[in-house]
Every structure is written in C-alpha cells, then in structure tokens.
Amino acid sequence: MNQLSLLAFGAGGWGDEILRGLAVTLALALATFPVAIALSFAVHWARTASLAPVRLFGQAYATLFKSLPEILTLLILYYQAQAVLNWLAQRLSPGSDLSISPFIAGLVALSLVISAYGSEVVRAAMNAVGRGQFEAAAALGLPPMRAFQKVILPQLWRHALPGFGNLWVILLKDTSLVSVIALSDLTHVAVMAINTTREPFLFYLAIGVLYVALVTLSSRAQKALELRASRGFSATGAAHA
Template sequence: MFDLQGFGPQIAFGAWMTVQVALGGLLVGLICGLLGAWAKLSPYAFFRALGQSYTTVVRGIPEILVVLLVYFGGEDIINRMAEAVGYDDYIEINVFVAGVCALGLSFGAYATEVFRGAIQSVPRGQIEAGIACGMQGRQVFWRITLPQAMRLAIPGLGNLFQVLLKDTSLVSLIALPELMRNSAIAISNTKEPFTFYFIAALIYLAITSVVMLGQIYAEKWANRGVKRAAS
C-alpha cells in the first residue's frame, strides 16, 4: 500500500529507538517521581522545598526546553568541569542518554504528584499497625506503603507514560535517530511527507495501544485481591 522506497529498515529502527527512549525515560522518571514524592512528604522543610522547586520548575517549562537544556546545558557543565581539572578536549554528551534523562525529569515531575497522592491515600491505620508490629520506617515503606501506593498510582502513571511516548518525538531536535527524525530524513529524500508521517502516526498508535492494554492488565492484576475482598 505504501512505497517506502527502501526506508523501511530506517523507520523500523526509529520505532525501536522510540520504544527504548520511552522505557529509559520511564525508569528515570519513576526514580525521580519517588524521590520527589518522598521529598514533598518529608518532615524536613529543606527537602519539602527541594521537591516543590523540582515540580514547579520542570512542570512550568515546555518539555522541548527541558530536552535542550539537559543536552546543551549538561554538555557545557561537563566541559567546564573538565577544564577545571585540566582536561582540554571537548566532551560530547551521548544524545540517547541526554534524551532519556530529559524525558525522565519531565515524567518524574508529574509522577511526583501521582506518587504523593497515592502514598497519602494509604490508610494510616495500616502504617501504624506495621510500626506496632516492630517494623522500622524503611520496612513499613517497602512492605506496606509502596505496594499499596503503586496499585493506586498505576492509572495515573499509565496515562503519563502514554504522554511520554509521544514526547519522544522531541528528542529529534538533538539528532537522536528516533521515529520522527528518521521519518523526516526519509521525507527529505523521497519528497513524500504524507506517506511517512502517516506511517509514523500508525506506529505511534500501535505502540500506544499496546501500552493501554498493558495498563489495563496491570490494573486488573494489582486490584485482584481488592476485588475479592470487596465481593
């Protein structure tokens, strides 16, 4: 139906790169989100201010600027630090690492609020019961709070991950060969923008559909015990 004129493997590689960037950003984002939620729920004012600053700044600027700032700003900082210790050669940041970190930071800023709300929704009585049984704070978090918070956070995190998948197109600005950049290269050579943009749209839709199915399954799996108790 569509004549890719030999650019099929390049488009397929771009789609695979998009998936890798999205999964990498998800991993970084989950870590940032958990740390951000911990900071905002901390009894110490310094950590609360740090968490609030993180979410306010990152959510207050477009994701495209986050990508550019992480790539160019991170590169500049690293080279300045290298010069300070006497290293004169130019150091270039890996575009994949920069893209993953940038998208992860953006994802984490929104995930922070999802985790914070989920953690606060865990019944206080269960936490107090864990403490009464002799558990330390760390044990209560890993064995009681986090498992229940993750169940409550899955819907919100799933929606954020779908947004993250589409935001991977932004890393094409730093020359990462993901789906949109490879599509643009194919278009510049074939002069057929509709064909390749339409194929890119279908690929994004297919990936997003798989994520939606995974989210539905994850929600059912996480809530299986709750449903049995309710029945």
C-alpha cells in the same frame, strides 16, 4: 503503489530505517520510565520531608519541571550541560573535549519532567492508602523501610497504576522531542525520509500509525496490570475475605 514502495525494506525503501527509529524510541522510553518512577518517589519524599530546605527543594523541583515546556528542558540540558562539561574538561585537562550523548540527554530530560508529574501520582496514591496503614505497620513493630515494602507498596501500586500508565503514554509521545537533538528516533527518521523523498503525508501517516499502535498496546497492558493488582479487592476497595 509507488509511494508504498518507499516503506519497503532493503535498498530503495525506508522500512529498515523506520524500524531502527522505532527501536530507538522504545529503548529511550523503556530506559527512562524506571528512572522517572524512582525519581517520582524521591521527589514526593522531598516534598513531604520534615526538613524545610529539603521540602522547598522538592516543591521547587516539581514546580520548575511542570512549568517548563519539555522541549525547552531538553534543549537547556543538552546544550548548557554540554557547555559546562566542556568548561570543566578544559580546566581539568586543557585540550580535551567531552560530549553528551543525545540518548542520555533525552533520558535525563524526560526523567526530570515525568518525575515532576509522577510525584503527584505518588502523593495521590499515598493519600488513597491512608495513614492508618502506616500506623498498623508500626504497631506490628516493622521497621519503616520494611513496612513500606511489605505493607504500603503493594497497596500504593494498585492506586498508582492508572496515573503511571498515563505518564507512560505521555512519555512514549514525548520521545519524539529528541529528534531536535539529532537522535534517530521515529520522528527524526521520518523527517530525513521526507527531506529525501518529498512525501510528508506518507511518512507522517506511517509513524502516526506506529504511535497509535504503541499507545493501544500500552493501554491494554495497563488494563491487564490494573486487573491483576486489583485481585482480591471489591469495588469499594476493601479486600475480600
């Protein structure tokens, strides 16, 4: 019972700090995911572009960020970008100093990694839609952007939801990596609590329960979105009359 009091709110407990860490974790994931989805479409477009330099850049981007460990990407971005910014600041205004927020560094690093995998989700969804839908939209005289918005995207989203749902779960868990650059997420707060109380099992168990709850809720939300996106379609994928 004395151990459980360490999770209490107020003085003497770590409940307040854990809730703030949970808020940081959710804020980072929610801020990163839209950026990662937008980049996923951009990377897919680059990988399938007709211009060879653009296509090579897209392929190199996807290969690089799928190959590097996420924590290495984060550390390189945080520390090397910090050094580059300071070098530029010294050249532009001697004596000045610039710093990168750990939150922004985490957002950018995780967006780069998730979008590399997200481009594969977009590619698979595009293939599932089929080239015929693009040709049908063009036959109706729709401009490419309007055709994509009105014809392709609603169908593509239905096929992409499972893949993007899995990436959201991966992103939720990968936010724990930002603890290495001192962002006060769930994992960082747990480490501070453990260093103070010497109760590793209690705090790792507590944040483990929170992560399981987040993933469970996310999975249920994903199922609901998939059911909503599949309304009007048969099991074979054809639309009901």
